[in-house]
Amino acid sequence: MSTNAASPASAARPHPGARPDGPNVVYFERQWVPLAEAKVGIMNHTFLYGTAVFEGIRAYWNADEKQLYLLKAREHFERLCDSSKILMMDPGHTVDEMVQLTLEMLRRNDYRQDAYVRATVYKSSEGIGVRLHDLDAQLNLLSLPFGNYIETDHGIRCGTVSWRRTADTMIPSRGKIVGSYVNPAFSKTEAMLNGYEEAIVLSHDGHVSEGSAENLFMVRKGQLITPGVEQDILEGITRAGLMDIARRELGLETVVRPIDRSELYIADEVFLCGTGAQISPVVEIDHRKIGTGTPGPIVRAISKVYFDAVKGRNRDYASWVIPVY
Numbered sequence: 001m002s003t004n005a006a007s008p009a010s011a012a013r014p015h016p017g018a019r020p021d022g023p024n025v026v027y028f029e030r031q032w033v034p035l036a037e038a039k040v041g042i043m044n045h046t047f048l049y050g051t052a053v054f055e056g057i058r059a060y061w062n063a064d065e066k067q068l069y070l071l072k073a074r075e076h077f078e079r080l081c082d083s084s085k086i087l088m089m090d091p092g093h094t095v096d097e098m099v100q101l102t103l104e105m106l107r108r109n110d111y112r113q114d115a116y117v118r119a120t121v122y123k124s125s126e127g128i129g130v131r132l133h134d135l136d137a138q139l140n141l142l143s144l145p146f147g148n149y150i151e152t153d154h155g156i157r158c159g160t161v162s163w164r165r166t167a168d169t170m171i172p173s174r175g176k177i178v179g180s181y182v183n184p185a186f187s188k189t190e191a192m193l194n195g196y197e198e199a200i201v202l203s204h205d206g207h208v209s210e211g212s213a214e215n216l217f218m219v220r221k222g223q224l225i226t227p228g229v230e231q232d233i234l235e236g237i238t239r240a241g242l243m244d245i246a247r248r249e250l251g252l253e254t255v256v257r258p259i260d261r262s263e264l265y266i267a268d269e270v271f272l273c274g275t276g277a278q279i280s281p282v283v284e285i286d287h288r289k290i291g292t293g294t295p296g297p298i299v300r301a302i303s304k305v306y307f308d309a310v311k312g313r314n315r316d317y318a319s320w321v322i323p324v325y
Contacts, residue, residue: 025108027101027141029124030092032108035142045123045135050179052122053083056276058146059106059115059324060311068111069312069321071275073099075237077119083175084121089137091121098139099322105141106324116146116276122178149276150198150214152303155283155295156272158211159196160261161187165209165232173232181213188212198272200264200285203231208259214277215239218259219269219298228256238273241320245305248316250298269296279303 028038046052055076060069077098084091091098102117109115124138150156163186166173171180184201191199191212199212208227210216215236218225224246227233246252264270268291270282279302281295295303309317 024142024144025105026143027105027139029138029140032105038140038142040122040124041126043126043128045125045127046178048128049123049130050177050182051087051132051135052120052178053080053087053089054121054176054178055080055083055117055119057102057117057119058275058278058310059111059117059143060321061111061113061115062311062313065312066112066325067312068106068115068324069310070099070103070106070117070324071310071321072237072241073102073322076275079176079235079237080119080121083177084137086172086175087121087123087177088132088135089121089123091139092137093139098141102141102143103322103324105143109143111143111145111324113145114147115143117141117143120178148278149274150272150280152278152280153295155281155293156197157195157284158198158200158270158272158282158286159191159194160200160202160286161190163187163190163199163201165201165203167204167232174229174235176234184212198280198282200261202261203227206261207231208261208264209233211272211274211277214272214274214280216259217242217254217269217271217273217299218264218267219296220263220267223255224252224298225255225257225259227259231258234274236274238275238278241309242273242279242302242306245302245309246298249305250301252298264290267291269299271295271299279306 024035026035026038057076058071077095120140123135125135166183187199187201201209203209209231243254265288270290272280281299308314
C-alpha cells in the first residue's frame with residue numbers, strides 16, 4: 001500500500017479518489033492511511049497509562065445546499081493545544097494546520113451525511129514507567145458518520161449518581177484527558193443500569209457539576225443558570241455557544257453559579273449540551289418530573305437556533321462553521 005505524506009497546504013484540494021463507499025482515510029503519524037492500518041502497539045504509553053488528550057468535532061450535512069459544515073473547528077483545536085500543554089505534549093501542528101488537515105480528511109472521505117471527527121494527541125513512546133516528561137507525542141485525526149449521541153427531541157430521564165467529578169487537583173476536567181474518562185464511564189454506567197438514560201454528576205462539595213460528559217443548564221424563575229469552572233466542569237465550547245444564543249436571541253444573560261441537587265427538582269427546565277450530545281432536554285431527574293415533563297420553551301428556542309446555525313442555515317452564525325466542499 002502506498003501512502004502520501006500530508007501537507008496542510010494540500011487541504012484546499014478535494015482528494016480526487018474520494019468516494020462514498022471507499023475506505024475510511026485517517027491522518028496517522030503524519031501520513032494518510034486507511035483506518036484499518038492506523039495502529040499503536042500494546043507497549044504504547046497511552047495504551048498503558050491513558051496519557052492522551054482529545055477533541056470531538058462535528059460536521060453537519062446540509063442536503064439543500066449539498067454542503068458539509070465543520071463546526072467550531074478552531075475553538076476545538078485551540079482547546080486541544082491547551083489540553084496538550086497540561087499533559088506536557090506538543091501536537092506538532094499549528095491550529096491552522098490542524099483545521100486544514102481536518103478539512104482534507106473530510107474531503108477524502110467524501111461524506112454526504114453528518115460526521116464526527118476525533119482528534120487525539122497522544123504519548124507515542126513505548127515503555128513501562130509513569131511520567132509525563134521526556135516522551136514523544138503524535139497527532140491523529142479520524143472521522144466517521146455520526147448521528148445522535150443522546151436524544152435531542154423528546155427529552156431524557158437522568159439520575160444523580162454516587163460517583164463524584166474528578167477535581168482539578170486530581171485530574172483537571174478542563175483538559176480532555178483520555179484516562180480521566182473512566183470517571184464519566186462509571187457515572188454513565190451507574191445511571192443506565194439504574195434505568196436512566198444519562199447521569200447527573202456532583203462535585204466533591206455536593207453541588208451539581210455536569211452530566212457524564214455534557215455541560216448542564218437549568219432554567220429557574222426566568223433565569224438561565226449553569227455551574228462555573230469551580231465545579232470541575234469542562235470549559236465547554238457548545239456551552240459557550242448556547243450562552244451566546246440565549247443572549248442574542250432571547251435577551252437572557254446566563255447566571256454562572258453553584259447549583260444544589262435539590263434545585264434541579266424544582267427547576268422549570270434542565271438541559272444538557274456538548275458537541276457530541278448537542279442539546280438534550282431533561283424531562284425527569286431522580287423520579288421527579290422537571291417542569292411540565294416535556295421540553296420547555298427556552299430549550300426549544302435555543303435548539304432551533306443552534307441546529308440552524310450548525311447546518312449553515314442561519315447566516316448570523318456563519319463564523320461558527322467552515323464549508324468543507
